Amino acid sequence: MDRIELGGFLRSRRARLQPADVGLEPGPRRQTPGLRRTEVALLAGISPDYYVRLEQGRGPHPSDQVLTALGRALRLTGDEHAYLLRLARPAPPPRPHPVPANVLRLLDRLGDVPAMVLDAAYDLVAWNGMLAALIGDPATWPPRKRNRLRRLFDPADTITGNRLELARLCVADLRAGGRYPADPAVRELVDELLGESPEFARLWAEREVVVPRTLTKRTTHPIAGPLELDCEILAIPGHEHRLLIYTAAPGTASAEGLRRLRAG
Structure with missing residues (x-):
């Protein structure tokens, strides 16, 4: 699993969302661009500590259920969700073949x-x-x-x-x-x-x-x-x-x- 890229991708998707995009109140003294980590964890139904560790590149291998929940919480497109799955479940690149x-x-x-x-x-x-x-x-x-x-x-x-x-x-x-x-x-x-x-x-x-x-x-x-x-x-x-x-x-x-x- 590419933990560094997984964490970076999660951060980038979190930063592009505003609380109003996901039905949350912005609240006072908001300095974080986009959603807070705690807000993503709430939306995904996982603990804030677990989500923080994923973003920091030191979390465990997330389950398919967690990845699906994160995809919904971060409003990922179909292409983005497929990419998230590939980061967590990398496959070796196929061997090169000639053009059929x-x-x-x-x-x-x-x-x-x-x-x-x-x-x-x-x-x-x-x-x-x-x-x-x-x-x-x-x-x-x-x-x-x-x-x-x-x-x-x-x-x-x-x-x-x-x-x-x-x-x-x-x-x-x-x-x-x-x-x-x-x-x-x-x-x-x-x-x-x-x-x-x-x-x-x-x-x-x-x-x-x-x-x-x-x-x-x-x-x-x-x-x-x-x-x-x-x-x-x-x-x-x-x-x-x-x-x-x-x-x-x-x-x-x-x-x-x-x-x-x-x-x-």
């Missing part, structure tokens, strides 16, 4: 839209021709440049119009995976970005947890022009990989831009 052959065949069939496969550390491991047309051919890049999270925190990236929005979402997704610090590739990526990017360090410290299923990317391409693309993120069952497919709403300037991209 059927997914590679699907990429080839998606000739009209950009599509790619990312691993758990945000490394770009497979892509189709339309993605290469959109962002350049990753086969010509050094492996380090193929990491999409590094790209989001690269000050030289000036073409992603909603870079900050995507960066926040992807950091929350990286944490939600629960693979830090056990997965060496994820640990190396996080430690590197913590040392190089104050922006990443700030977002990582917020401990936001979100598993994105869709997102919107805004960018400008020299041939396609300004693009607003909807991205569907599809988990590949039994694998760490995810398939990302970019589309544009029919009849929009972005759809016409993708058509020009296909035409070359």
Whole structure:
């Protein structure tokens, strides 16, 4: 059990709640940001001392019943509650596997839209021709440049119009995976970005947890022009990989831009 991260996550979720959010009176002389520890313990039906020890990283392994009660008390989302369970019941990271052959065949069939496969550390491991047309051919890049999270925190990236929005979402997704610090590739990526990017360090410290299923990317391409693309993120069952497919709403300037991209 990652006691340090568990305690930090509980503190961060407690700090974002106000007494009124959970039906409590604020009371006089409130100096604590968010709820008090005693208030969380009351809401969860556990002793204040037990909750304090959990936040301080010295508590015992909490039962499923306690974790569920804490999730309700702290108003956790479904993604946040799943993350809390992973912190308390960590599983070893799965062994890396190649991208399944059927997914590679699907990429080839998606000739009209950009599509790619990312691993758990945000490394770009497979892509189709339309993605290469959109962002350049990753086969010509050094492996380090193929990491999409590094790209989001690269000050030289000036073409992603909603870079900050995507960066926040992807950091929350990286944490939600629960693979830090056990997965060496994820640990190396996080430690590197913590040392190089104050922006990443700030977002990582917020401990936001979100598993994105869709997102919107805004960018400008020299041939396609300004693009607003909807991205569907599809988990590949039994694998760490995810398939990302970019589309544009029919009849929009972005759809016409993708058509020009296909035409070359």
